[in-house]
Amino acid sequence: DSSNCLSSSPLMGNRSIQLMERIACGRFGTVYTAKYNKTTVAVKIFSTQDKQLWLTEQGIFMLAHMQHENILHFIGAEVRGNELETQFWLITEYHSHGSLCNYLKGNTITWAQLCKICHSMAKGLMHLHEELPPTKGEGYKPAVAHRDFKSTNVLLKEDLTACIADFNLALIFLRGKPCGDVHGQVGTRRYWAPEVLEGAINFSRDAFLRIDMYACGLVLWEAASRCTQQMGPIPEYRLPFEEEVGQLPCLEDMQEAVVHRRQRPTIPDSWRDSTHKGMAALCETMEECWDHDAEARLSASCVMERIAAYTKL
Numbered sequence: 221d222s223s224n225c226l227s228s229s230p231l232m233g234n235r236s237i238q239l240m241e242r243i244a245c246g247r248f249g250t251v252y253t254a255k256y257n258k259t260t261v262a263v264k265i266f267s268t269q270d271k272q273l274w275l276t277e278q279g280i281f282m283l284a285h286m287q288h289e290n291i292l293h294f295i296g297a298e299v300r301g302n303e304l305e306t307q308f309w310l311i312t313e314y315h316s317h318g319s320l321c322n323y324l325k326g327n328t329i330t331w332a333q334l335c336k337i338c339h340s341m342a343k344g345l346m347h348l349h350e351e352l353p354p355t356k357g358e359g360y361k362p363a364v365a366h367r368d369f370k371s372t373n374v375l376l377k378e379d380l381t382a383c384i385a386d387f388n389l390a391l392i393f394l395r396g397k398p399c400g401d402v403h404g405q406v407g408t409r410r411y412w413a414p415e416v417l418e419g420a421i422n423f424s425r426d427a428f429l430r431i432d433m434y435a436c437g438l439v440l441w442e443a444a445s446r447c448t449q450q451m452g453p454i455p456e457y458r459l460p461f462e463e464e465v466g467q468l469p470c471l472e473d474m475q476e477a478v479v480h481r482r483q484r485p486t487i488p489d490s491w492r493d494s495t496h497k498g499m500a501a502l503c504e505t506m507e508e509c510w511d512h513d514a515e516a517r518l519s520a521s522c523v524m525e526r527i528a529a530y531t532k533l
């Protein structure tokens with residue numbers, strides 16, 4: 221066995237991991253299911269040239285306070301070599317429902333499920349964004365911006381609560397320290413906030429957290445679009461802006477729609493006319509997340525509190 225265990229990561233021991241099925245193939249890394257300790261886990265494999273992304277993601281998972289019900293649970297990291305190349309592995313919990321995007325493609329959701337998904341997703345994002353002081357058991361947790369927030373990076377657990385995944389572009393903000401040499405235009409163009417599309421962001425912590433909140437608004441819209449709490453037939457799942465820019469927009473298409481025309485995903489009247497008052501309130505929440513003015517956007521904690529309030533409506 222040519223695998224070796226990293227001393228800095230949680231011990232994987234010498235137990236073998238057997239890859240089973242490829243479940244996702246992203247721009248960065250391919251995800252497999254695997255058997256480890258008789259349980260099914262997910263293994264994300266990065267190639268040699270993407271080692272930095274593996275290091276970044278591992279660094280995020282190993283921050284204090286990152287064990288949270290709405291953050292994907294990290295199991296370990298490994299470097300493996302085969303004859304052809306060195307591979308960098310991240311082992312996490314596996315969730316058979318897959319991503320929120322995937323789930324919405326195949327299923328409609330009830331109002332109660334929509335609330336549960338959105339509330340738990342906002343809770344995970346709030347936890348990521350939050351700075352926490354050291355406690356008896358754990359160290360200081362800096363604020364973290366995700367920088368690639370989207371429905372394929374939100375996984376659904378068995379009970380349909382959400383957990384946030386994919387931290388390979390995430391940024392850590394240590395108190396009093398600049399965030400270093402970063403590039404603003406990373407992540408997925410479809411989910412870029414207007415200031416990212418314009419290349420006009422300031423590199424402060426709050427600027428990055430507000431960019432995540434814009435994307436969160438789009439994900440709330442995606443989830444709501446498949447909720448049975450709307451008048452009339454439920455349309456097929458569509459990506460945000462699919463109607464406006466299609467499947468493979470270039471940068472100019474996105475700039476034209478989001479910056480110049482200030483378009484946002486359409487909220488049909490049938491959502492606000494729902495017999496449930498909560499649906500209209502959720503529509504307002506998503507609009508306040510994707511506000512053109514970054515400073516006007518809601519924070520993750522505010523989104524979470526609002527959703528908790530309409531769940532009681």
Ligand code: ADE
Binds near residue numbers: 251313318
């Ligand atoms: N897709 C990417 N990561 C996953 C995971 N941990 N569980 C299920 N599907 C995934």
